[in-house]
Amino acid sequence: MASDTSKRSSYFLISPMALIFAVFLVIPLLTIVVVSFWDYDEYRILPDFILENYKYLLGSSVTWSIYLNTLKYAVLTWVFTLLIGFTVAYFLAFHVRSLTWQIVLFMLCTIPFWTSNIIRMISWIPFLGRNGLLNSALINLGIVDQPLEFLLFSDFAVVLADVHLYTLFMVVPIFNSMMRIDRSLIEAARDAGASGFETLKSVIVPLSKPGIAIGSIFVITVVMGDFITVRLMSGGQSASVGLQISNEIGLLQYPAAAASAVVLLITVLLIVTALLRLVDIRKEL
Amino acid sequence: MTLIPTIYNADTLGIRPDLIDREITSWADLLDPAFKGKASILNIPSIGIMDAAMVCEAMGEVTYGDKGNMTQEEIDKTIAVMIDAKKAGQFRAFWKSFDESVNLMASGEVVIQSMWSPAVAAVRSKGIACKYQPLKEGYRAWGGGIGLAKHLSGLELEAAYEYIDWYLSGWVGAYLNRQGYYSAAPETAKKFMSEDEWGFWMEGKAAEGDILSPDGKVMEKAGAVRDGGSYEERMGSVACWNSVMDENKHMVRKWNEFIAA
Numbered sequence: 071m072a073s074d075t076s077k078r079s080s081y082f083l084i085s086p087m088a089l090i091f092a093v094f095l096v097i098p099l100l101t102i103v104v105v106s107f108w109d110y111d112e113y114r115i116l117p118d119f120i121l122e123n124y125k126y127l128l129g130s131s132v133t134w135s136i137y138l139n140t141l142k143y144a145v146l147t148w149v150f151t152l153l154i155g156f157t158v159a160y161f162l163a164f165h166v167r168s169l170t171w172q173i174v175l176f177m178l179c180t181i182p183f184w185t186s187n188i189i190r191m192i193s194w195i196p197f198l199g200r201n202g203l204l205n206s207a208l209i210n211l212g213i214v215d216q217p218l219e220f221l222l223f224s225d226f227a228v229v230l231a232d233v234h235l236y237t238l239f240m241v242v243p244i245f246n247s248m249m250r251i252d253r254s255l256i257e258a259a260r261d262a263g264a265s266g267f268e269t270l271k272s273v274i275v276p277l278s279k280p281g282i283a284i285g286s287i288f289v290i291t292v293v294m295g296d297f298i299t300v301r302l303m304s305g306g307q308s309a310s311v312g313l314q315i316s317n318e319i320g321l322l323q324y325p326a327a328a329a330s331a332v333v334l335l336i337t338v339l340l341i342v343t344a345l346l347r348l349v350d351i352r353k354e355l
Numbered sequence: 356m357t358l359i360p361t362i363y364n365a366d367t368l369g370i371r372p373d374l375i376d377r378e379i380t381s382w383a384d385l386l387d388p389a390f391k392g393k394a395s396i397l398n399i400p401s402i403g404i405m406d407a408a409m410v411c412e413a414m415g416e417v418t419y420g421d422k423g424n425m426t427q428e429e430i431d432k433t434i435a436v437m438i439d440a441k442k443a444g445q446f447r448a449f450w451k452s453f454d455e456s457v458n459l460m461a462s463g464e465v466v467i468q469s470m471w472s473p474a475v476a477a478v479r480s481k482g483i484a485c486k487y488q489p490l491k492e493g494y495r496a497w498g499g500g501i502g503l504a505k506h507l508s509g510l511e512l513e514a515a516y517e518y519i520d521w522y523l524s525g526w527v528g529a530y531l532n533r534q535g536y537y538s539a540a541p542e543t544a545k546k547f548m549s550e551d552e553w554g555f556w557m558e559g560k561a562a563e564g565d566i567l568s569p570d571g572k573v574m575e576k577a578g579a580v581r582d583g584g585s586y587e588e589r590m591g592s593v594a595c596w597n598s599v600m601d602e603n604k605h606m607v608r609k610w611n612e613f614i615a616a
Contacts, residue, residue, distance in 0.1 A: 112599050112603055113356065126608070130608070131612075132608070132611055132612045132615050135615050135616075136615050139615070195458075196462070199462050199464055200462070200463060200464050201462060201463050201464075202462075219392055222464070223447055223448045223464070301451070304448075305395075305447060305448025305449065305450075305459075305464075306398045306448055306449030306450060306451060306455075306614070307441070307446060307448060307449055307614070308615075309611070309614050309615035314611065314615075317611065317614075321400065321607060323607070
């Protein structure tokens with residue numbers, strides 16, 4: 071009886087959260103799945119059960135090239151945010167000795183986040199443009215004699231903006247993991263004769279893995295679903311899955327957008343599952 | 356779906372005359388290799404496809420039965436031409452919103468592109484030369500209106516009708532005309548515009564005083580003449596009208612191929 075009561079009270083305690091998830095996550099997701107099987111014309115969505123949306127989506131070469139392009143952005147952004155994020159976190163966690171300075175420098179990293187995402191992204195446009203600050207400077211210094219066109223409205227611009235926007239998502243969890251590493255382990259490694267690089271490779275990186283995995287999940291899911299960075303920084307010339315969905319919504323093609331969203335969701339869930347297979351985050355939290 | 360017309364206009368290419376050293380006379384100039392990496396087209400499929408069709412027809416690449424209702428084959432051919440141009444690096448960017456088109460032009464990233472009349476005015480009001488270039492093949496025209504939702508009844512329906520009456524009573528029409536659009540009820544709009552404004556926007560006359568934008572900024576100095584001239588000259592050389600084609604779904608999919616190419 072006693073266990074029955076406690077069971078009932080735990081169900082009671084989780085019910086508010088369950089209710090919120092049901093109303094704001096499960097039901098909307100189910101709606102998307104349902105609508106993805108509907109038909110549509112120029113102005114209306116028509117309740118139905120057709121496979122046409124998926125058939126077109128999965129059979130079209132456009133879908134494959136868009137996914138390839140989106141994955142390219144995700145992988146490039148992941149590599150750069152990881153390298154930069156790890157380095158910054160390492161510096162903060164192991165080079166800066168005083169807690170005050172760690173906090174001050176960490177806060178410094180977050181300052182850009184006080185402005186809006188979009189503003190930080192758009193600021194690159196006048197900087198990188200044909201007549202922008204960077205090109206003017208390079209020309210005035212005599213380094214180039216023609217403006218560098220690849221700087222803006224290109225894959226370079228998209229990845230640059232993504233890295234700029236999302237590196238902090240890597241810094242925070244990796245820094246967090248590094249701060250939990252027992253300093254005596256590093257001392258022990260040094261006493262055992264390990265070089266700095268060996269310590270990094272055999273002690274710090276393995277113990278930072280949960281942070282790396284969490285940061286990677288943040289960065290990859292955000293970039294996989296992004297549409298505004300791709301649209302603005304590529305000058306509308308590149309496509310991503312998110313942009314495709316946004317275009318379909320703009321054209322009132324909700325069923326097509328829903329089918330794209332379902333496929334994207336499955337893709338991202340597979341990636342996250344694979345990442346979680348590599349690192350057991352739960353064990354480390 | 357039934358709408359009462361409120362607004363329409365004739366669209367053409369916008370250019371930066373200060374950065375282009377020859378006459379622009381044809382839609383085909385959009386894909387002239389001389390403007391490689393400096394051209395743009397609007398990325399709204401139903402409108403962009405018509406600009407693309409004007410270009411392909413002017414180049415002699417595609418012939419159309421009816422540009423306003425293309426066949427699948429015509430759509431495919433048009434998109435193929437655009438994809439080739441994109442792969443050759445003709446386009447600097449594609450734009451979707453008004454501001455984007457203004458910024459592309461004002462910053463000099465683009466020197467020739469699809470454009471809307473008020474966007475040309477917005478570039479010019481920054482003191483940057485920009486021309487809404489009439490072309491020999493004519494304009495791509497469009498129209499818009501207000502429709503009533505079928506669930507309206509009683510007070511709501513009356514309010515909706517009253518709103519439409521107000522919309523067509525002249526103040527809005529004058530506002531739209533001053534942006535370079537055409538009000539669907541020109542007589543009422545005329546009452547809210549000065550003679551000089553009417554002469555400049557509708558009759559193709561040189562402005563006697565400064566022409567102000569709807570929010571009061573100087574848009575054109577005295578002596579200026581509207582690009583393309585009078586209402587009759589502009590609307591008289593419309594080559595095609597935007598429409599929702601029978602092959603709309605196919606068109607949007609092909610357009611997405613172009614953007615993703």
